[in-house]
Amino acid sequence: MIEIDTISLKKYIVENNKIEFVLQEIGCHNIKYHPLKNYYTCSYYNGDNPTAINVFNDDYIKVVNWTRSKNFDKASDIITLIEYNKNYSFLEALKFLHKILELEYNGYSKKSEIKVKNPCELFKRIKDSVRGKGFDVNEINYLDEDLLDDFVPLLHINWFKEGVMPWSADKFGLSYSYKRKRIIVPLRHWMTGKLLGTNMRTVIPCYSELGIKKFLITPSYPKSLNLFGLYENYESIQKAGYVVIFESEKSVIKRDSLNDSTCVALSGHTISDEQIRILIGLNVDIIVALDKDIPIEEVRDICSKFYGIRNVYYIWDKWNLLSEKDSPADALNKIYQFLIKYKIKFDDKEHKEYLKGLKE
Template identity: 30%
Template structure:
């Protein structure tokens, strides 16, 4: 898809803009009918970035002195060439360069793409590996907010959850999905309340390792890998805490990972298909707001599930009876409701 056509495709559903921005570690979003404002990665000014919702997706990075379109802005922040950014955007949105609106899934094309004969984003970029000493600046302790979420201390310790007293953030280390001894990302979540965040302009999340790409990793796979093999199931949540809760409910025998959003990249599809037994099952467990958004909803979830259903049994959790809160993960309302939703998940035929 050419740049002009791709911009229109993105404008057709502004959540696609948020998918790109969040995966590039922009944060603290504000939107009106004309533009989106947000903060640059590892910066705190919530109006430091402006994206106009027009045909050019005109974008300004005020603190970096950049003005141009969204793709150029992403190139500046991610330090990538235009061609690399275009490949990254296509991969993240689940598109091929030949995509046209109305195209249907071609299982043979998908198989060729995942076979290794087709160049994918993984051949052009990868996460940098760090020794675990990068975590030495954090306190090896569990903040009370983790316990209040219903996550047990043994699970928190298993996942190396830490605390940054300087920035008052709970630390979630992300270990590489292949080399479990190496750190690729460090996500810090503020302990401030929603009201305090809005009053102080504090970013909810802080990425301590620049250019960490969640699309090239799966949070928690280092802990879940053996259980995935044994159970022949892998559960795909959006966020880290959902994984921690599933491990809590299973007494540290969880088989879930976090995508870092609700768009599954080609790299993640490829990795899961290589690691999951051929008779295994992929289970999508996206947050409730994805299920109910007018421009996403069940159809969107099914389309994401179809990335796997050609090759593996695939199902998804859907809150048919609206038992979750507006932005809840399917596992946020306790084990009983989670077990119910999991039992009645929908299988892609």
Template identity: 30%
Template sequence: MRASELKKYLVSNINKIHIVLENTGFHDITERNGEIRCALPNMDNPTGVMIKLDESMYTSLFEIGYNGDFFGALEKVMDSDFKEVMDYIHNLLGLSRNGDGSTYDPLKELKMLQKGSHIDSEKSNNLYDSSYLNRFVSGVPASLIEEGISPQVIRKFNICVEPFRERIIFPHYDWIHNDKIVGIKGRTTQDLETMKLLNTPKYWNYIKGYRQNANLYGFNITKNNLNQSNMLIIFEAEKSVLKEYTYKQGKGCSVALGGHSISKPQVDFILKHTPINCEIILAFDKDVMTKEIEGEEYIRTEAQKFSPFRGVSYIWDKYDLLGKKDSPVDRGVKIWKYLLKWRKKFDAVK
């Protein structure tokens, strides 16, 4: 798809713009008066970014002085060139390059996977030795303990802290080279009032250019449990994986996307690296279930990416057991087990 065609497609499917922004690290996304407003990945001003919802997609990144094209804004934030940004969006949304907005043919992709072909056209993540973590402090953050995450699981995932900047450090290991780090995400432990006073961003990416849609947080550990569990649970955030592992006493079977859109490279990887009888379970946050532009139809669209090659299901909070922005594991092990037991099986014909 050419840039002009892709803009028309995005403006006609505004939820896709949300997906691109969320997977690139933008947050606090809202719509008003024909615009999208949100915060930059490493900043905390919810109006720091403005995107016009017309075919120009004129974009301003106020805090870094950028004004111009939406794709140019992504180039700036991702430190990439135009071709890389176009490839990133097409791969993330599963779009073909023939200009008609159609998605990729999963049957063709599966045949390529079976032949052992490497079909991920996305630029690979840079690999770093585990000694990268030496700049941080090993420890068990009190805030994670307070959320019910066990010290054993915290150590298992090599969670660190950066005391000077008051951040919890989540290392992301490569999904193939499991001893190599590809991403480091820091989350502030400051309360909201202190964050506003000091202008502290909620999240910070320590490795520039990390492409989370070309990796799966936690797969380096979870891969060892798939044959026993016969399921792979896909959450949005790292802490959800840690909680699920805590509930399973270290024998979890989950990964995190860093958003709620499953990219083509992630689908391809999961199909190639999970047993044929492994059920794929989508466990998105409550707000994805309830948002007008997303909801169950959107979750089913994501589930369909794995059908008919794997059994697929998704968590659905029918009785409003979760808070507005809760992950399915946020209300304790009993509610999580209930939601997991009564998950909805995906049927292509509904």
């Protein structure tokens, strides 16, 4: 018999589409899945607010509480919710999960059993967890292009000084809001090119000290279902035979200004199942190029999603050529080309290092 850890248990729940079932078993009401944001909303066993809880459909099954925050924190997950709803201890919650999922419980361990998965399971999981719950590309809420008329088509001097060129500003439709003092980046659907939202980045110095948000993204923007820059760069990516994955839209635009149109952005440093599916569907090599401050464990975790399906590499600045929070796209072109040349292939050796990290 094998002792199981919480990572393996939560992955089992997600891969077998059991989140809704677990929520029902612990007495949650008004359970509703939101495919564009890839999470569930529900109320407590003893409450009636239908959006009191957000339960994310990812391997961690993160839980965000909006009404009883004193019982939850940033690390809360579905096990935390079971402990609260059932008034269980941690181990009691684990035993309860095993019972309702009809799994044999033989104690808790920090070590997990690692199994090699069939790559095709990824597509089945996406189909069941996203499309199988009613997601349809035709149901995405596109925005009216007239929205952009409120802004001035303009390349802001700050971005010009950072290397963004006018032709790239035109290509990606950059504009500026004098009223909000923000650079406007249109976010377009990777396949249709239709407007999904905007990312408005402040140009006010010391914004953090003033309590001003650096980014304001359209609330309805379905980040987990899109890849910035793919619509504009698709043909170049196919011709080059590889795609470079950055975190931010600005990185994609800066590289395009250097006549490199092989890049897309996650709009963050996490990747969703739908973004994985889109990237695999490109049938090209994949290069992960996250910011300098992202831990190697997170980089390898993203690479592992493509392991055995596509050739996958990652950029790792072991020479300390980048500043602490820089994107590789922030470097001089000769430094970027150096990092690309010495990119690390996520091969069997790297995969073993990744699995070793999961056990520690």
